[in-house]
Amino acid sequence: MKYLLTGGAGYIGSHTxxxxxxxxxxxxxxxxxxxxxxxxxDRIEEITGKRLVFYPFDVANKEQLTEVFAQNQIEGVIHFxxxxxxxxxxxxxxxxxxxxxxxxxxxxxxxxxxxxxxFVFSSSATVYGEENKPPYLETMKKGSCSNPYGWTKSMxxxxxxxxxxxxxxxxxxxxxxxxxxxxxxxxxxGEDPQGIPNNLMPFVSQVAVGKLPELTVFGDDYDTPxxxxxxxxxxxxxxxxxxxxxxxxxxxxxxxxxxxxxxGVPYSVLEIVNTFRDVNNIPVPFKIGDRREGDLxxxxxxxxxxxxxxxxxxxxxxxxxxxxxxxxxxxxxxxxR
Ligand code: NAD
Ligand code: WQD
Numbered sequence: 001m002k003y004l005l006t007g008g009a010g011y012i013g014s015h016t017x018x019x020x021x022x023x024x025x026x027x028x029x030x031x032x033x034x035x036x037x038x039x040x041x042d043r044i045e046e047i048t049g050k051r052l053v054f055y056p057f058d059v060a061n062k063e064q065l066t067e068v069f070a071q072n073q074i075e076g077v078i079h080f081x082x083x084x085x086x087x088x089x090x091x092x093x094x095x096x097x098x099x100x101x102x103x104x105x106x107x108x109x110x111x112x113x114x115x116x117x118x119f120v121f122s123s124s125a126t127v128y129g130e131e132n133k134p135p136y137l138e139t140m141k142k143g144s145c146s147n148p149y150g151w152t153k154s155m156x157x158x159x160x161x162x163x164x165x166x167x168x169x170x171x172x173x174x175x176x177x178x179x180x181x182x183x184x185x186x187x188x189x190g191e192d193p194q195g196i197p198n199n200l201m202p203f204v205s206q207v208a209v210g211k212l213p214e215l216t217v218f219g220d221d222y223d224t225p226x227x228x229x230x231x232x233x234x235x236x237x238x239x240x241x242x243x244x245x246x247x248x249x250x251x252x253x254x255x256x257x258x259x260x261x262x263x264g265v266p267y268s269v270l271e272i273v274n275t276f277r278d279v280n281n282i283p284v285p286f287k288i289g290d291r292r293e294g295d296l297x298x299x300x301x302x303x304x305x306x307x308x309x310x311x312x313x314x315x316x317x318x319x320x321x322x323x324x325x326x327x328x329x330x331x332x333x334x335x336x337r
Pocket of ligand 1: 008030034059082085122179
């Protein structure tokens with residue numbers, strides 16, 4: 001039996017591939033490499049010592065995706081494939097809706113044709129919107145998203161919920177990620193954003209390695225102890241292990257279940273910068289700039305449900321996240337490319 005990881009050559013997908021293989025599962029990856037590189041497949045095999053099956057094409061291509069299910073006995077799917085840059089989604093919303101929704105709908109159609117009924121989806125805490133206040137609970141009503149990217153996540157959650165309501169055999173697990181950072185301890189795989197990073201940690205590590213001159217902290221006048229925004233940063237390896245638990249949960253249950261994958265502990269921007277500097281003993285030049293439009297002051301998880309039902313909780317510390325981020329970046333100063 002094999003599990004299909006769409007977008008499995010990406011940041012979170014590649015780390016999940018490693019943990020799935022470590023847990024004894026066989027995996028198949030479909031990834032069009034629009035935000036990754038085929039070298040990641042080699043790195044996964046180097047880390048695990050296991051070969052994997054890889055198809056370099058668009059998940060929305062129904063003919064090619066059908067071939068994957070025909071050639072491999074797929075047991076379940078973890079759906080990472082998608083465009084995920086918030087700012088870019090505002091510039092090209094049609095491409096975001098087309099890519100993120102088409103991949104999902106095509107996947108559901110082919111899964112139904114092959115009676116594959118376990119589906120784990122990469123959702124995001126962004127679906128809580130600004131109406132809800134942290135710590136976020138899975139029982140909260142979803143809020144309004146501030147960008148097309150967030151709306152694609154919210155809409156896909158609805159599509160999957162409706163699909164599971166219509167098919168008693170379909171098991172759907174919606175994983176709401178908070179802020180994944182860090183890298184595998186080997187430094188062979190990590191976060192490799194194209195162009196100037198939007199997210200904090202890759203920006204910090206690129207400043208530290210000298211690829212970027214200085215970090216701008218987006219505002220220090222928030223109503224927090226040090227004036228900077230707080231987020232629930234989670235080590236990408238902890239997040240990956242959560243997916244192993246989630247697909248195993250999906251194998252034993254039906255219907256739709258939502259889980260927050262976070263630590264439940266918020267850290268501020270300045271705490272991230274200072275911890276990174278201290279743990280790695282490397283300067284991170286920064287200046288205080290204006291607030292970034294759309295930023296929430298606070299976002300963190302109530303992580304109880306995943307602990308109680310999945311038997312999963314984050315174990316790696318902020319120091320581990322900063323150390324492993326730097327280990328990846330210093331070994332790959334220009335990323336994979
Ligand atoms: P990523 O860009 O590194 O990985 C996504 C992968 O999907 C890439 O390798 C890309 O090439 C591939 N892809 C995109 N469209 C495709 C298509 N049509 N067909 C085949 N492959 C396609 O991003 P990531 O950070 O690993 O995120 C993985 C998933 O988790 C995404 O759906 C993202 O929205 C979600 N997520 C990420 C975060 C985060 O902070 N990184 C937070 C919440 C949710
Ligand atoms: C974190 C904090 C910034 C960069 C985003 C998406 C979300 C999810 C995770 C996909 C904020 C501050 C950042 C910088 C800074 N992605 N910051 N200077 O915005 O919490 O979430 O990534 O699903 O959907 O919205 O993460 O890393 O961009 O920002 O001061 O150069 O760091 O203001 O407070 P965010 P982030």
